[in-house]
Amino acid sequence: MQNLWEDAAAAAQNGELELRVYTSRLLGRDKSLVLHGGGNTSVKTTEKNLFGEEEPVLYVKGSGWDLEAIEAAGFSPVRLEHLRRLAELPALSDPEMVNQLLTHQTRANAPVPSVEAILHAILPYPYVDHTHADAIISITNTEDGEARIREIYGDTVVVVPYVMPGFDLARLCAERFDAEAGPHTIGMVLLNHGIFSFGQDAKESYERMIGLVARAEDYLKRYNAWDVPPVADTLVKVEVAGDMARLRLDLSKAAGFPLIVSRHAEDKYLSFARRDDIASISQQGPATPDHVIRTKRLPLLGRDVAAYVEGYQKYFASHEPLAQERKTMLDAAPRVVLDSALGMCAVGKSAQDAAVVADIYGHTIDIILRATALGGYQALPAKDIFDVEYWDLEQAKLRKGGKLLPFSGEVALVTGAASGIGRACVESLLVRGAAVVALDVDAAVVTMKNGANFLGLQCDLTSETQFKQALEQGMEKFGGLDMLVLNAGIFPGGCRIESLKTEEWQRVMRINLDANLMLMRECHPLLKLAPRGGRVVVIGSKNVPAPGPGAAAYSASKAALNQLARVAALEWGADNIRINSLHPNAVFDTGLWTPEVLAARARHYGLTVDEYKKNNVLKTEVTSRDVAELAAELCGSLFAKTTGAQIPVDGGNDRVI
Ligand code: ZN
Numbered sequence: 001m002q003n004l005w006e007d008a009a010a011a012a013q014n015g016e017l018e019l020r021v022y023t024s025r026l027l028g029r030d031k032s033l034v035l036h037g038g039g040n041t042s043v044k045t046t047e048k049n050l051f052g053e054e055e056p057v058l059y060v061k062g063s064g065w066d067l068e069a070i071e072a073a074g075f076s077p078v079r080l081e082h083l084r085r086l087a088e089l090p091a092l093s094d095p096e097m098v099n100q101l102l103t104h105q106t107r108a109n110a111p112v113p114s115v116e117a118i119l120h121a122i123l124p125y126p127y128v129d130h131t132h133a134d135a136i137i138s139i140t141n142t143e144d145g146e147a148r149i150r151e152i153y154g155d156t157v158v159v160v161p162y163v164m165p166g167f168d169l170a171r172l173c174a175e176r177f178d179a180e181a182g183p184h185t186i187g188m189v190l191l192n193h194g195i196f197s198f199g200q201d202a203k204e205s206y207e208r209m210i211g212l213v214a215r216a217e218d219y220l221k222r223y224n225a226w227d228v229p230p231v232a233d234t235l236v237k238v239e240v241a242g243d244m245a246r247l248r249l250d251l252s253k254a255a256g257f258p259l260i261v262s263r264h265a266e267d268k269y270l271s272f273a274r275r276d277d278i279a280s281i282s283q284q285g286p287a288t289p290d291h292v293i294r295t296k297r298l299p300l301l302g303r304d305v306a307a308y309v310e311g312y313q314k315y316f317a318s319h320e321p322l323a324q325e326r327k328t329m330l331d332a333a334p335r336v337v338l339d340s341a342l343g344m345c346a347v348g349k350s351a352q353d354a355a356v357v358a359d360i361y362g363h364t365i366d367i368i369l370r371a372t373a374l375g376g377y378q379a380l381p382a383k384d385i386f387d388v389e390y391w392d393l394e395q396a397k398l399r400k401g402g403k404l405l406p407f408s409g410e411v412a413l414v415t416g417a418a419s420g421i422g423r424a425c426v427e428s429l430l431v432r433g434a435a436v437v438a439l440d441v442d443a444a445v446v447t448m449k450n451g452a453n454f455l456g457l458q459c460d461l462t463s464e465t466q467f468k469q470a471l472e473q474g475m476e477k478f479g480g481l482d483m484l485v486l487n488a489g490i491f492p493g494g495c496r497i498e499s500l501k502t503e504e505w506q507r508v509m510r511i512n513l514d515a516n517l518m519l520m521r522e523c524h525p526l527l528k529l530a531p532r533g534g535r536v537v538v539i540g541s542k543n544v545p546a547p548g549p550g551a552a553a554y555s556a557s558k559a560a561l562n563q564l565a566r567v568a569a570l571e572w573g574a575d576n577i578r579i580n581s582l583h584p585n586a587v588f589d590t591g592l593w594t595p596e597v598l599a600a601r602a603r604h605y606g607l608t609v610d611e612y613k614k615n616n617v618l619k620t621e622v623t624s625r626d627v628a629e630l631a632a633e634l635c636g637s638l639f640a641k642t643t644g645a646q647i648p649v650d651g652g653n654d655r656v657i
Helices: 007-011 016-029 080-086 094-103 117-122 134-140 145-156 167-180 202-222 240-255 267-273 320-332 351-374 382-389 392-398 420-431 443-447 464-478 502-527 552-575 595-604 609-613 624-634
Strands: 040-048 054-061 075-079 127-131 157-160 187-190 194-199 260-264 291-295 308-314 334-339 343-348 411-415 435-440 454-458 483-486 534-539 577-584 646-649
Touching (some): 016 040, 016 054, 016 127, 016 202, 040 075, 040 117, 054 080, 054 117, 075 117, 080 094, 127 202, 134 194, 134 202, 134 351, 145 157, 157 167, 187 202, 240 260, 240 334, 260 464, 267 343, 343 351, 411 420, 411 464, 420 435, 420 624, 435 464, 443 454, 454 464, 464 502, 483 502, 502 534, 502 552, 534 552, 534 624, 577 624, 595 609, 624 646
Parallel strands (some): 157 187, 411 483, 435 454, 534 577, 577 646
Antiparallel strands (some): 040 054, 040 127, 054 075, 187 194, 291 308, 334 343
């Protein structure tokens, strides 16, 4: 446990709220303390109201903010006296508590205050810090957890038994604090939940948190329960791509919508999933009320699959738009699958969501391993899990959930993705919510985009080995394949048939035709397992219906590809895979067309560059984005009943019409 406080940085903060922001961020930087919106902090201060009166205000972390990146605007100012009066009520329903929090803020556009606001209000210190520290939970989640906590902390902390977060917990904490707090009290441990520290200033409260958690870590180390080494991977490799796609289809069917499934096969996860006692230790309840886990074992992949963890959710959703999805998923879909061959698979409505799940369960594994080493992991009892699940407050928050994008939970693979039409296709698919595997022979594809939804891989498509490796990597990261955009191709310089070399002809065929056959063949078993049916888009060419002189190899390769696509449409219809082709023409914003080449071609036809660009029936310029948007739409619901179609994107061509 590292104390990150720096005097110079702290001195640069202006006032109590800025210091609150500063130490909140310090807590947020340590993922073993808080993770993805978990934990919360507050500061009590006074502010002059409109009538010139000094009014006590509690600034408490608002929902939707992560401590690591919180700003002053992320704290909700709530009238402190009102919160303290609320704490004296005998009972308060969760919806009414939220209503009270929202209607007693002093700033209408502040975020929704943390559900633990009343708890912060009743603690008689200006600064209050709260984390769900792994070390604390590892100790409290054992059979004699309370005794161990008392042994470690003596009279320096107040111990509170587990109660679901909300009004009842705030009241219980107030009671226990009044009864137990003494001159040495610097914190409060909530069993199966986390820890509070408090102090007169930001530094004191923060350093008490660090000191308290460090004592828990030391205790675990003393019992050899801190670093639980993983067993190295010894089993034979599984056929990942197929297993992942089958697993993803099962999970998506259970959820009722497509899901991203991300594999984690590092030693820590494999060795956890292969424990002899995995069935019992993974099937207990959640480590903390942050996580809701309903558990059961399901037969998957036709083998004795591993523990299966269902309905995994954080209730302090760090991203409001995800909240609705989480609720939906909680009803039907598992969030974590533990399999002795695959390791841990994290499940989400988006790659981002799956990454959050993986982070949280990664910490849960640490907690389970440490508690087990300490003498036996014991999670929350089933009744509390049920309570959390049907918690009014959460429901109220979830109702405000965001809108889903059309390709949420779906995976697309785009070839020739580093530039031009391919690159534009990546954009069009990402904005529709898809996770995208982008392949290109150009290494620039690897760093072309950031974000959980993107995987860029350098790949020479004429190498079957390279492609299979890339596909495997894509399946490990996202779990399946729904859409395939066959874009990669070359357009060699003009050459008449009488001078066309066999090697050149074969080179063009290899890239524009043969590689696509191989791709289609290798992707077919995965596209067949797409929850909403597979879609293939072929980026063809105007040269298919209207070939040009000097482009024999190109035109013939694209025409053959076109025929291949038509046969695929016939063969794959029964597998619910649609395949449609686009025929773009004169798309000049690609790597092929430098300003010089463009100017030369325009001169050749006696046109200005602008006239040349718009030399079509509609007198309009066709861009990569135009092609990409149509390619993405071809994968969407508008074209759900279309296969084997060929659509021009060329501004109208009098030789085609
Ligand atoms: Zn908490």
